[in-house]
Amino acid sequence: MRRWRPKLSAEFLQWYGLGGAALVWAAQHVLGYGTTVARCGAGGVRFGIDLHTWELATFATALAFVVAAEAAAVLTVARTWGVEHDGPPPEGRRHFFALAAVVGNLLFLVIILLSGLSTISFDPCGQA
Amino acid sequence: MSSGAVAARTRVAKPNGWWGMLLFVATEATLFGTIFGTYYYLRFTNAHWPPRGVPEPSATVPLVLAFVVAATSVPMWMASRAARGGALVVARRALMLALVVQAGFFAMQVSLISDDLDKFKPQGSAYGSIYFTMLGAHEAHVALGLLLDVWLLGKLARGLTNYRIVATQSIAFYWYFVNLLALLVVGAQLSARI
Numbered sequence: 001m002r003r004w005r006p007k008l009s010a011e012f013l014q015w016y017g018l019g020g021a022a023l024v025w026a027a028q029h030v031l032g033y034g035t036t037v038a039r040c041g042a043g044g045v046r047f048g049i050d051l052h053t054w055e056l057a058t059f060a061t062a063l064a065f066v067v068a069a070e071a072a073a074v075l076t077v078a079r080t081w082g083v084e085h086d087g088p089p090p091e092g093r094r095h096f097f098a099l100a101a102v103v104g105n106l107l108f109l110v111i112i113l114l115s116g117l118s119t120i121s122f123d124p125c126g127q128a
Numbered sequence: 129m130s131s132g133a134v135a136a137r138t139r140v141a142k143p144n145g146w147w148g149m150l151l152f153v154a155t156e157a158t159l160f161g162t163i164f165g166t167y168y169y170l171r172f173t174n175a176h177w178p179p180r181g182v183p184e185p186s187a188t189v190p191l192v193l194a195f196v197v198a199a200t201s202v203p204m205w206m207a208s209r210a211a212r213g214g215a216l217v218v219a220r221r222a223l224m225l226a227l228v229v230q231a232g233f234f235a236m237q238v239s240l241i242s243d244d245l246d247k248f249k250p251q252g253s254a255y256g257s258i259y260f261t262m263l264g265a266h267e268a269h270v271a272l273g274l275l276l277d278v279w280l281l282g283k284l285a286r287g288l289t290n291y292r293i294v295a296t297q298s299i300a301f302y303w304y305f306v307n308l309l310a311l312l313v314v315g316a317q318l319s320a321r322i
Binding site (some may be wrong): 034037038041042043111 | 168169171172173175176177215261
């Protein structure tokens with residue numbers, strides 16, 4: 001009996017690996033800013049939003065998506081191993097994009113770690 | 129049906145016209161992103177929302193209207209599918225049905241906005257400014273959609289071509305976006321009641 005294996009297209013892995021982490025960071029930033037305004041603004045206080053829970057959930061979700069993006073990029077590098085980065089498309093393009101994505105995603109991972117840890121460590125509505 | 133129309137039916141990749149509409153919708157989504165961002169920013173930084181002296185927005189009629197216009201995504205999808213399948217009459221009828229409902233929505237919304245303008249002004253408060261900006265921007269997009277519908281019906285009256293099939297698909301896509309916006313706009317509007 002054949003085992004069912006999820007099939008992820010090379011195209012999807014290439015683009016998610018390349019752009020996924022940037023999008024996740026942007027979403028985390030916007031969502032974090034929005035929830036802070038909603039918690040600390042004069043009109044939001046009465047809603048009693050638990051900012052630390054929100055920030056923690058956003059942080060954990062962002063981390064999971066960025067790690068997945070890094071995995072997609074590494075998988076694409078592995079699949080196109082042996083192809084020159086300036087080789088003919090689509091394999092050459094995929095290899096080139098994936099190499100750049102492996103490095104870029106690490107930077108986004110660090111940015112998300114730093115901003116996430118700081119927002120859950122400090123007083124949410126204190127003066128900066 | 130022309131040979132171009134047959135080619136459009138068997139096409140695998142999305143046509144350039146559809147991609148063009150996607151880019152247009154992306155820019156408009158950015159515009160509305162800033163409008164919604166501004167609305168919620170103001171909403172959470174003001175202790176009184178709406179400000180004193182401004183009545184709370186009514187809930188029932190805007191909500192019903194938003195769901196009615198959102199439902200026109202179905203005939204728009206049918207028109208797009210029928211055009212792609214070469215069923216010209218079905219495409220025209222579905223488009224006409226959507227146009228009638230969308231025009232009714234537009235007329236009702238203009239009437240509601242006019243009523244609101246009698247109660248408070250855009251220049252009176254931050255609430256008034258963002259409220260009328262949000263509703264006005266959405267109505268402008270509905271008006272553009274109505275013009276596109278009328279133009280497309282005029283084109284479809286003379287049969288199907290590849291160009292007209294792509295136009296039907298692109299305009300349907302535009303309406304999905306405008307209809308989603310209608311739900312987001314009414315959601316923002318009604319959030320002032322919470």
